[in-house]
Amino acid sequence: MKKIYFLILAFVISFANAQTEGVLVLNEGGAGSNSAEISFINNQSVVTNNYYKSKNNNAVLGDTAQDIKIFGDKIFVVLNISNQIKVINKSDFSLITTISSNLDNPRYIAFSGNKFYVTNWGGNGSTTNYVSVYNISTYAHEANIPVGNGPEKIFAKNNKLYVLLKGGFGLNQFMDIINTTTNTVESQVNVGNSPNSIFEKDNLLYIMSSGDPYSATSFGRLTVYNTTTQTVASSTTFPVGVKPSYMDTDGTNIYYMNEASIYKTSIASPSITTTPIAITPITVNSYGTAYGFNVVNNKIYAADPQGYIAPGKIYTYDLQGSLLNTFTVTSLPNQIIAYSNASLSTVENAKASKLSLYPNPASNKFFVEGLYSGNVKVYDLNGRIAINTQYSENGIDVSALSKGIYIVKITDKNNSFSEKLIIK
Structure with a gap:
């Protein structure tokens, strides 16, 4: 009987571990404080803070977590001030390796073929901005690709990289297009001041720009770029005073934030609406508004920095804008992504x-x-x-x-x- 009991217990524990699903919240942490962390919110709305530390013998993740992506069975975390990329095992969250070569103010990461690409601000000056290239299997550095000033979000499609140039220590309004065969910038497109978000649907890139935050005459812009013809399909300027800060999609609609409000429009025929679907509790002040915004598994997540001094909050809404839940995480939450520890192996059971x-x-x-x-x-x-x-x-x-x-x-x-x- 005792043997059967332990077999049942082992099965229950194994099943529970195999079914770990929910979202990961990347918490940037205060600059210079080495307090970056990850929170896990499971599908039963239970929050586990300091998730990386708890799975790695109380080890520190690093300083200023900027980006998090899952590729295959690995999680990649870009640490800006640490000048590192932490590679984490998706199944048990243990650290696999730390990459630190050829990183200088790293920002965001993308994957294409057998390589991954990381945007870097470098030092203060346009000659030091670049995209670093690594082998996905060995993590070896292969090249640096010079780009325009302040590279931020990066999107990979076919043999092209689309790099949004936000300006870094200044202001920029372009998207550099890199040919991954030659590792060179082959063209540049004006997408509006301070581009902040990008996604793709049916060979069209949707790019959101905030506009110059210090100019009363510079407003947000939504640019649609055709990756087949390599031309701008449309460009829509937001009304006076509207400077959208984030954008994401559920595959059918576009969701974006302006100040504390969330807006929604169709991908098929995007338009600028004046009526938000939700107004978050996030305080609007001189430091900005939300600190992160994502649409994951048919829910909207808005990240509240809580004045940059208190533990952050995550507000969750349904796709119609009704508040579902509020979670307390750690310092400066800036990204929310889907997570499952199940293997995505293509081998049949x-x-x-x-x-x-x-x-x-x-x-x-x-x-x-x-x-x-x-x-x-x-x-x-x-x-x-x-x-x-x-x-x-x-x-x-x-x-x-x-x-x-x-x-x-x-x-x-x-x-x-x-x-x-x-x-x-």
Whole structure:
């Protein structure tokens, strides 16, 4: 009986660990205080602060966490003042390695092929701004690509990198486009002063700019850039006084913030609206407003710096703007991303060998041969859940997904099955 009890207990613990899902909150921490950290909010709305420290024998993450991304089974955290990138095992959150070569004021990270790319402000001066290139397998530094002043957000698509130039220690209004074959900037596009956000849908890049914060005559701009023709498809200037600070998407709509308010507009026909779907409790002052903003798993997350002196707050809303929850995290939360410690391996579980996806590649729907019911989750390569639904004989609608590679995870009472899916 005792043996059976321990077997059951081990199974329960294993199952609980395998099902760890929710969101990670990157907390920047005070500059120079070495207090950067990560908070984990699980799907039951339970917050665990100092999550990195708790999983790494009380070790310190670093100074001024700027960016966090999941790629495959690893988490990458860019630490600005530490001039480091921490690579973390996604399954148990243990530290794999620390990268510190060729980083000088690193900002944001992106992945393409077998490489990853990191934007760097460098020192004070336009000649020191660059994108550093690393091998994804060995973490070895391979090159530096000079770019314009103040490189921030970076987006990878096909053999191109799109780098938003916010200005760093000054002001900038361009997007540099890098050819990853030659590691050179091949063109530059004016996207408005202080570009802050970028995402892609159906070969179109959507770029949000805030405008010059010190000029009464400079306003925000939404630029749509066609990656097929490499031309600007449209450019919309916001009304007087509107300087949007963040933007994200759920794949159908655009969500953005201006001061403490959240706005929503359709991707298919974006327009400037004057009516917010929500007004957050975030205080508007000379230091700014929100400190982070993301749309994750059909929820809106707004990060409140709480005056830069108190533990930060995370406000969660549904996609219609109703407040769902408020969480207390640590100092200066600036990003929220989806997290699951489940492996995204494309190798089938042996017990599920009779299951298979078809058609693959898919464009509108896919089906699972041998499956009649069960939970279906579709992840992008950053580990974010793009679809979470129950399987039916009508298949899974993927028409809203952008072209690319995804991981499908299927769970029912008999099977646990993962397979790569290509959306064409």
